[in-house]
Every structure is written in structure tokens, then in C-alpha cells.
Amino acid sequence: MNDTPLARILIADDEPLYLRTTGELLRKSGYRCVCVADADAALAALNSEPFDLVLSDLNMPGNLKLELLREGRRNWSHIPLIVVTGVPSVPTAIESIRLGIADYLLKPVKFEDLLSSVRRALALPSNSLPAVERSEIERVGLTEKFPEIIGRSAAMLELFDIIDRVAETDTNILITGESGTGKEIVAKAIHQHSQRRDNNFQVIDCTAIPESLFESVLFGHVKGSFTGAVKDQSGLLSHGHRGTAFFDELGELPAASQAKLLRAIQEQTFTPVGKNTPIKVDTRFICATNRDLEFEVREGRFRRDLFYRLGVIHIMLPPLRERGDDVILLAERFLPQLRSARSSVVGFSDETLDCFRQYDWPGNIRELRNAIERAAALSRSELIQVADLPEPLRRPPTDGKAAGSVIGNASRDKALGNAEHSYLTSLLEKHSGNISQAAQQAGLSRQGMHKLLKKHEIAAADYRQ
Numbered sequence: 001m002n003d004t005p006l007a008r009i010l011i012a013d014d015e016p017l018y019l020r021t022t023g024e025l026l027r028k029s030g031y032r033c034v035c036v037a038d039a040d041a042a043l044a045a046l047n048s049e050p051f052d053l054v055l056s057d058l059n060m061p062g063n064l065k066l067e068l069l070r071e072g073r074r075n076w077s078h079i080p081l082i083v084v085t086g087v088p089s090v091p092t093a094i095e096s097i098r099l100g101i102a103d104y105l106l107k108p109v110k111f112e113d114l115l116s117s118v119r120r121a122l123a124l125p126s127n128s129l130p131a132v133e134r135s136e137i138e139r140v141g142l143t144e145k146f147p148e149i150i151g152r153s154a155a156m157l158e159l160f161d162i163i164d165r166v167a168e169t170d171t172n173i174l175i176t177g178e179s180g181t182g183k184e185i186v187a188k189a190i191h192q193h194s195q196r197r198d199n200n201f202q203v204i205d206c207t208a209i210p211e212s213l214f215e216s217v218l219f220g221h222v223k224g225s226f227t228g229a230v231k232d233q234s235g236l237l238s239h240g241h242r243g244t245a246f247f248d249e250l251g252e253l254p255a256a257s258q259a260k261l262l263r264a265i266q267e268q269t270f271t272p273v274g275k276n277t278p279i280k281v282d283t284r285f286i287c288a289t290n291r292d293l294e295f296e297v298r299e300g301r302f303r304r305d306l307f308y309r310l311g312v313i314h315i316m317l318p319p320l321r322e323r324g325d326d327v328i329l330l331a332e333r334f335l336p337q338l339r340s341a342r343s344s345v346v347g348f349s350d351e352t353l354d355c356f357r358q359y360d361w362p363g364n365i366r367e368l369r370n371a372i373e374r375a376a377a378l379s380r381s382e383l384i385q386v387a388d389l390p391e392p393l394r395r396p397p398t399d400g401k402a403a404g405s406v407i408g409n410a411s412r413d414k415a416l417g418n419a420e421h422s423y424l425t426s427l428l429e430k431h432s433g434n435i436s437q438a439a440q441q442a443g444l445s446r447q448g449m450h451k452l453l454k455k456h457e458i459a460a461a462d463y464r465q
């Protein structure tokens with residue numbers, strides 16, 4: 001359906017003031033609007049006249065289990081539906097996305113944002129709206145749409161489904177998952193499949209910005225605004241204008257910076273240091289962290305309002321050990337990319353593949369890539385052997401069910417030694433072999449860390465990239 005001035009919009013919301021003003025403003029913008037206060041009235045209206053778009057609240061009478069969304073998408077799947085809610089929640093957001101909504105907006109929503117979302121939804125060709133539920137075959141088909149993300153496990157097929165549905169919307173997204181699970185690659189895929197694809201995907205690493213320089217780096221500054229500001233400098237946010245700003249390691253952001261970021265996101269404006277006039281920016285925010293942000297919010301270390309603002313859609317990436325035989329698929333795809341042109345390596349021995357299946361992969365896909373690159377360089381035969389793998393992969397598993405059997409047969413010293421070994425390897429994975437950082441997290445001196453690594457015959461260099 002095209003964005004004609006006569007497009008008909010059904011607005012369902014139980015807040016009388018919101019309903020009236022939204023209806024009036026959309027009429028002034030040239031749309032024909034029908035306003036109703038609950039889901040039953042909305043379904044009755046859909047049954048009796050044609051609409052081009054539905055704007056729906058979530059928490060209103062008759063919609064507590066998303067009845068309007070479900071029936072709307074089942075019976076009128078050609079009509080785009082935008083959710084506008086004052087009570088965001090992760091389950092309803094995910095469910096809404098799964099049902100194929102065109103956008104998910106948070107109240108209070110600025111009218112201009114609502115209008116651009118309405119225009120975008122009306123411009124969608126009706127056959128581009130995803131069906132309510134995708135079959136297994138359709139989901140498998142999506143793997144071709146995201147060739148850079150390798151995976152066929154049920155968890156990954158579900159992920160492709162979600163990425164595909166959220167890409168077209170303009171909703172902020174929070175991606176969580178252990179280190180190396182692919183948060184950045186997923187964020188990039190969302191950007192590349194969105195209408196912002198022709199503009200920048202601006203990566204902002206929260207750990208790389210000193211707290212005192214947060215505003216200057218993010219918003220820019222003018223010459224002379226502080227000691228060291230020798231020339232005008234634009235901020236990273238302005239590079240993400242009309243594109244996507246990807247905030248990596250969001251969980252590390254100090255409280256003062258969280259407040260500044262929240263203001264920029266809410267108002268979609270920022271003021272460079274030393275200037276008085278704010279600059280408008282049109283950016284989609286995707287944030288990633290390997291921390292449990294809900295826990296951080298409960299502990300008072302992360303702002304609840306920022307968490308809700310950013311986490312409208314929350315994508316949780318499964319660790320590699322929960323992706324079944326994806327580990328083999330990934331290994332087979334990585335090998336030709338990572339071996340040198342002169343290498344005679346063509347594959348993996350069965351024992352090597354077993355090691356891949358049994359290992360815990362604390363560093364996830366990044367660790368797998370590194371292991372394969374190293375093994376391909378070391379291998380002297382056509383098939384990579386267990387002996388070519390980094391030491392941690394060659395050890396029997398030490399936790400979960402396997403740990404039970406190790407502990408069952410091992411002395412206390414041996415069991416504790418195993419636990420210490422796997423703790424150290426996870427630490428090195430996490431800190432990419434950086435001994436100072438690993439020591440700091442473990443509460444040890446560098447010297448103490450070196451001693452422990454020596455005791456366990458672990459080479460930190462194996463974990464560097």
C-alpha cells in the first residue's frame with residue numbers, strides 16, 4: 001500500500017488523551033483515522049472496513065495476551081501494525097517482533113518519530129510483511145540471507161528469524177551474550193538489512209572512552225573548549241547520523257556517562273562540548289554487552305531507564321556450546337578462510353571433531369577461529385590432529401556431567417587443580433591472553449598469575465589474537 005494522503009489508519013489505545021491527540025495530528029498530516037479504546041473495538045473495525053495501517057497499544061482491555069496483534073496478523077497480514085507502548089517488556093517485544101510487526105515504539109513518542117514510522121510502514125510493499133509464523137523450511141532459507149553468520153542449530157534459526165524481523169524496524173536493540181558469541185556481527189547484519197544500510201555503522205567501544213572525555217568523544221567539541229582541544233572535532237555520534245550507532249561493552253559505561261547517553265537517545269540530540277546549540281541526530285542504537293544487565297540494574301550499577309530505553313528488543317546470543325553441531329559447521333567454513341595458500345590441510349580428523357564437540361568454548365566463536373588458525377599453521381598432515389590443537393582443547397571436559405565423573409574418580413587436589421586450570425583458561429580467553437587484565441580480575445599480582453600459569457603449563461600467548 002502506498003503512502004497516499006488518504007491512507008486509513010486504525011488507532012487502538014486506552015489512553016484518551018494520547019488517542020485524541022495522535023488522531024488529530026495524523027489527520028492534520030493527511031491521514032484518515034479511526035480511534036478506538038480497546039482490542040475488541042479494533043477487531044470490530046477491522047472486520048467492517050479496510051485499513052492501511054494499525055497503531056496499537058499493548059496494555060489495553062482485550063489485548064493482555066496480545067490478542068489484537070495475533071488476530072490482526074493472522075487475518076489481516078497485509079496490514080502493517082505498529083506497537084506503541086508505555087510498558088515495554090522483553091517477552092512482549094520479542095513476541096511482537098515474531099508476529100511480524102512493522103515497528104515497536106516507546107511512549108512518550110515524539111510525533112515526528114511516530115510520523116516517520118507511519119510513513120515507513122505504509123511504504124512497505126504488503127507482500128514484504130513477514131508471515132505470522134515461519135516454518136522450519138522458511139527459517140532454514142533465511143540462512144542464505146545472512147551468509148556471514150554461520151549456524152543451523154535451532155537457536156540460530158530462531159536468531160535469523162528475529163534479525164530479519166527487527167532489521168526493518170527502527171527500534172533500539174540490546175544484544176547480550178558471552179564474549180565472542182557474535183554480538184558485533186549480528187549488530188552489523190541488522191544494520192546491513194535495514195533502510196539505514198547506505199549510511200555508517202558506527203562502532204563505539206565504551207571501554208575505550210575515558211569517562212572524562214565521554215562527551216567530547218561522543219558529541220564532539222569546539223577548539224579551546226578545554227585544555228587540549230586544539231581544533232574543532234566532530235563526535236562519533238554525528239558519524240552515525242542516518243545510520244546505526246553500535247555501543248559495544250555497554251555494561252562498562254560509568255554512571256555519569258550512562259546519564260549523558262540516555263539524554264542523547266531520548267532527545268535524539270546532543271550538544272558538542274563548548275557549544276550551546278544542540279545538534280539533531282537520526283540514529284538507531286544497538287548496544288551489546290556480555291554482562292547480565294538486568295542483574296546490574298538490580299545491583300544499582302546500571303540505570304533502569306537506560307536499560308528499558310535500549311533494550312526494547314533484547315536479543316540473547318547462545319554460547320557456542322549450546323549450538324550443537326554448529327561448531328563443526330563453523331570449523332569447516334573457517335578452515336579454508338584461515339589456512340595459508342601453501343597449506344596442505346584439507347580437514348579435521350574424527351578425534352579433532354570430537355574435541356570440538358566436547359570442549360566448553362568459553363571464548364566461543366572467536367576462540368574457535370583462533371584455534372583453527374593456529375592448528376592450520378601447525379599441522380603437518382592433511383587432517384588437523386588433536387595434537388595440533390591448543391592445550392585446553394586437548395584436556396577432558398571438567399565441568400557439567402563430565403566434571404562429575406572427573407570429581408567422582410579424582411582426588412580433591414586433582415579436582416581443584418582441574419577447576420583452577422579451566423578458570424585460568426577462561427580468564428585468558430576473556431582477556432585475549434592479556435596477563436595484567438587476567439591477574440587484575442583474579443585479584444592476583446602479575447607475578448602470581450605468571451606462577452600459576454607456569455604451574456598449569458598454560459601459555460598466555462595461545463590466547464592472543
Ligand SMILES: Nc1ncnc2c1ncn2[C@@H]1O[C@H](COP(=O)(O)OP(=O)(O)OP(=O)(O)O)[C@@H](O)[C@H]1O
Nearest residue numbers: 148149150178179180181182183184185290365366
Ligand atoms: N555465527 C558466526 N558465524 C561466523 N563468524 C562468527 C559468528 N559469530 C561470531 N563470528 C566471528 O567470531 C569473532 C567474534 O565475533 P564478535 O566480535 O561479533 O563477538 P562479540 O560477541 O561481539 O565479542 P565481544 O563480546 O568480545 O566483543 C568475529 O571474528 C566474528 O566474525
